Amino acid sequence: MRVADYIKEGLKNFVEEVPEGYGEIGKCSSGCHSVRFFIKGSPERVEDVKFKATNRCKKLLAIADYASERIKERGKIELKEEEVLSYFSEEKEKDKLKDRLNMVKTALGLK
Numbered sequence: 001m002r003v004a005d006y007i008k009e010g011l012k013n014f015v016e017e018v019p020e021g022y023g024e025i026g027k028c029s030s031g032c033h034s035v036r037f038f039i040k041g042s043p044e045r046v047e048d049v050k051f052k053a054t055n056r057c058k059k060l061l062a063i064a065d066y067a068s069e070r071i072k073e074r075g076k077i078e079l080k081e082e083e084v085l086s087y088f089s090e091e092k093e094k095d096k097l098k099d100r101l102n103m104v105k106t107a108l109g110l111k
Contacts, residue, residue, distance in 0.1 A: 002090045003097075006062040013068035014061065015050045022050060025077070028107040030099070033057050035064050035107045043077050043109075051107075060100040062088070067104050077108055 015038070018024065022038035033054045041047035049068040053060050066087060067079050084101055091097050105111045 003058050003062040011065045013050050013065050026107040026109050028103045063104050
């Protein structure tokens with residue numbers, strides 16, 4: 001899938017403010033980009049995940065949203081790099097994609 005197509009389908013987990021009842025689990029900034037994750041529950045038993053990220057970077061938004069969906073499915077903070085890269089395999093600029101993925105992993109405490 002391409003990032004633009006993912007964004008067009010709509011982000012399901014993006015928030016402007018910290019949702020009530022959620023705690024921040026981490027954040028990461030790199031240059032002008034940043035991402036923060038919030039969970040409801042605990043890292044071992046995730047009920048829901050939301051994120052806030054720089055609106056300028058579509059790759060960061062798409063990867064953060066995709067990661068949120070996978071975490072909700074699994075019920076724990078877990079993300080496989082190859083899974084994300086495979087899902088967005090049609091995307092050009094692989095280096096930028098990997099950089100944004102590393103930001104997401106850092107914010108989730110997976111690095």
